[in-house]
Amino acid sequence: MTAATSTAIRVRGLRKAYAGVPAVDGLDLDVAHGEVFALLGPNGAGKTTTVEILEGYRGRDAGEVAVLGADPARSGPAWRARIGIVLQSSAGLDEISVQELVQHFAGYFPDPRDPDEVIAAVGLEAKRATRARQLSGGQRRRLDVALGILGNPELLFLDEPTTGFDPEARRDFWALISSLAGGGTTIILTTHYLDEAEHLADRVGVIAAGRIVALDTPDRLGGRDQDQAIVRWTEDGRPRTERTATPTALIARLAARLGGEVPGLAVTRPTLEDVYLRLIGQPAETLEVVS
Ligand SMILES: Nc1ncnc2c1ncn2[C@@H]1O[C@H](COP(=O)(O)OP(=O)(O)OP(=O)(O)O)[C@@H](O)[C@H]1O
Numbered sequence: 001m002t003a004a005t006s007t008a009i010r011v012r013g014l015r016k017a018y019a020g021v022p023a024v025d026g027l028d029l030d031v032a033h034g035e036v037f038a039l040l041g042p043n044g045a046g047k048t049t050t051v052e053i054l055e056g057y058r059g060r061d062a063g064e065v066a067v068l069g070a071d072p073a074r075s076g077p078a079w080r081a082r083i084g085i086v087l088q089s090s091a092g093l094d095e096i097s098v099q100e101l102v103q104h105f106a107g108y109f110p111d112p113r114d115p116d117e118v119i120a121a122v123g124l125e126a127k128r129a130t131r132a133r134q135l136s137g138g139q140r141r142r143l144d145v146a147l148g149i150l151g152n153p154e155l156l157f158l159d160e161p162t163t164g165f166d167p168e169a170r171r172d173f174w175a176l177i178s179s180l181a182g183g184g185t186t187i188i189l190t191t192h193y194l195d196e197a198e199h200l201a202d203r204v205g206v207i208a209a210g211r212i213v214a215l216d217t218p219d220r221l222g223g224r225d226q227d228q229a230i231v232r233w234t235e236d237g238r239p240r241t242e243r244t245a246t247p248t249a250l251i252a253r254l255a256a257r258l259g260g261e262v263p264g265l266a267v268t269r270p271t272l273e274d275v276y277l278r279l280i281g282q283p284a285e286t287l288e289v290v291s
Pocket of ligand 1: 023042043046049050
């Protein structure tokens with residue numbers, strides 16, 4: 001395979017400013033075919049601008065962009081048919097049923113998936129005859145995903161897909177995304193939910209002020225795997241906390257000192273959220289260290 005075909009997305013030196021104010025400020029990115037890549041970052045960091053440039057919906061000021069081997073700014077319907085997009089919110093055609101809507105949109109694609117299979121894949125079989133406007137928020141999102149995958153895309157963009165979902169709906173949705181990824185679809189996900197990124201993404205990119213400031217697997221991001229463990233226990237009726245690179249040795253000392261079972265013992269590593277907040281310059285929840 002050549003470099004051009006082994007990479008689903010290749011971005012170098014991407015820049016975009018609005019009225020002279022940079023929103024994307026020299027961004028580089030590579031996403032491999034079949035990868036689930038999550039783009040994280042605070043409000044206004046430049047995620048939507050970047051993703052819309054990749055989707056071909058927004059122009060750029062500078063930089064090289066190749067998506068499925070083509071420049072989105074110069075690509076036509078054949079390229080677009082290889083891409084699925086699930087936006088933050090969709091509107092329109094609310095008065096027709098799920099079945100009619102999915103069937104209607106299938107007509108726009110050269111090689112659509114079977115509408116009935118797509119409705120089943122997103123778990124909307126029981127809502128087939130329901131009008132779109134009568135769906136719950138989570139069901140509406142499933143319909144959005146159905147429309148996003150209907151064209152059998154090689155590359156799927158998901159923009160904050162589970163905002164407003166209840167926990168069970170999120171788990172179901174994650175299973176759907178994992179099954180798409182398992183089938184080889186490349187997925188670009190923007191999300192504000194760190195657990196979602198951790199659950200779904202092969203790699204995570206953190207964007208701040210228009211640049212990627214960290215990029216790694218969720219368990220290694222920002223040196224997370226090298227971080228010290230946090231040991232919590234109760235002693236003399238008081239909660240105690242200590243950060244340590246050698247938690248096993250600490251627990252052995254505690255067990256010896258306390259004569260066996262250590263009350264309230266818990267050992268944790270910094271969460272992806274702790275690391276993310278540190279990367280974007282926000283202090284994580286203050287940890288009181290008493291040793
Ligand atoms: N059409 C526009 N015109 C002018 N400024 C814009 C426009 N779109 C975005 N911006 C600005 O560019 C910056 C980046 O915005 P962008 O929407 O890309 O951020 P984001 O990371 O997607 O944020 P969020 O997490 O809130 O969706 C922001 O400061 C925003 O105000």
